[in-house]
Amino acid sequence: MKWQTVAGARAGLTQKSFSSLELVDFYLERITTLDPSINSFLLVRREQVQEEARIADERIQKGNARPLEGIPFAIKDNMTLKGELTTAGSNILKEYSAVYTATSVQRLHDAGAIFLGKTNMDEFAMGSSTEHSAFGSTKNPHDLTRVPGGSSGGSAAAVAADLCAAALGSDTGGSIRQPASFCGVVGFKPTYGRVSRFGLIAMSSLLDQIGPLTKTVEDAAIVYEAIAGEDPRDATSATKKVAKSHIKTKTFLKGKRFGIPKSFLGYEIDSSVQSAFDQAVTGLRAAGAEVQEVDIPLSKYSLAVYYVMVTSEIASNLARYDSIRYGTRVAADDLLGQYIAARTTGFGEEAKRRILLGTFTLSKGYRDKYYKQALAVKEAIGAQFDEALSQVDALLSPTSPTPPFALGEKFEDPLTMYLSDLFTVSSNIANLPAISLPLSYTRVPVGFQLMGKRFGDADLLTLASACEDLFGKATPAQVKEEGKG
């Protein structure tokens, strides 16, 4: 039963090697034993998921199985599931029970998937370590003294520790790919507009995107194809048809062209990450691929553009939290006092920091200098990436400049924490699909990132499957149980 992929679970269930209920019980047992040390789940739906598994088993018995019938998923806690708590890792939503289901979650449900629960995250997806959750940090299952990355750290840790078959995350500046890299699993951020955000609690409306965290590229493609496509409830969802990807072996890499952005070479990169990345590039060349440097000079401004955009859009998107229509009422003397009390006690430090900066960058006299300029630079960066991607099949970089850092190490200095998104933010700024693959030969998890052409999601997944064949597949974390050293 161990380390079931989505594809493997589907085969096992169809061939009746095991039942959905057996698979669910396997995960529930592991969650009981291991998650007290990891803290990847904020909510475990024990009885509900067992009941969903029994219904799925009946459908399988009757030959009515849908593509993801009875396969247990975990959902990042900023996506709604009707009737369940949806906290987004924040105290201000600690009692919020969702009144509707997110489109991406609904599409998994309609394909037969069942849900083990909701996973931990940095508050409102603001962070790169999952230390900014109101409900405690998540630990990296490969090394419990280290962070799992963030903000989808709970989803990445749950997949790496084999507590679910696969998970959904969201990515605004690297929040799927960086935790995938830190936890040694696959993380895919589709092109902006490819997956509906209806039911995703908004952080940065021009950048947020939902995607899968999985054990293999094949699974990433299966989940992506289940959730992608136009949604009338999200006016920013793209109308283009969703193309299908194909699973390839390393021979597919012969003659493929890859580019490494020159500006990325100037960044400070940890030596363990650099040597793992160099080894991967050597492997690609040996497989017949061509790897060259490409010039995208404006890409160095991506992180600065990102922090102006996200803080501005956070100040705007989080203005709705006043604990009047939903949320937790805090005692006060009058209406204004009520707003202030709810927001002061409800938001954590990182949320407050970003709200304040965003309030500044949107204020009179500064809006043009910061927000409007950031949007213009974003367009210019996108154009340069398009130009570079017209010369190559994909762009390459490490996913994160460092391996997983120690809990608390970067907590006190926000700018250092922000710098861990250096390689991932560009694809959000340029609206490109990007995927992080684990380099299985490293001692600590290191991720390898491929960025593809806008709406070239299927081609990127196809290429990533060939790279995965070359680099080796993700392996499960060997988690030490609480109290057993």
Next chain:
Amino acid sequence: MQFQDGDIKKLADLSRITLTEHELGLFRDQLTSVLAYVEQIATVDVSGVHTPFSAEVRLRADTPEKSTATNKELMNAAPHVEEGHISVLSVK
């Protein structure tokens, strides 16, 4: 730009947040440092760059459709309800 305590207090007021003395000093220094980092975007020449919004926004047809949540479910989400209305404190 160097933020002063008064600047941070004003931003907190606008954001409907009260800060402790510790937070005030912390955010004053941290926001100054983050703003210094993002200032670099001012050096990019964006003359000739068009389309500030990447997303193509479209409207749906103005026809009624089934809501994702009932009135009752929405009202149940509110922390204080009186006689079918969401109740709030008075404005002073």
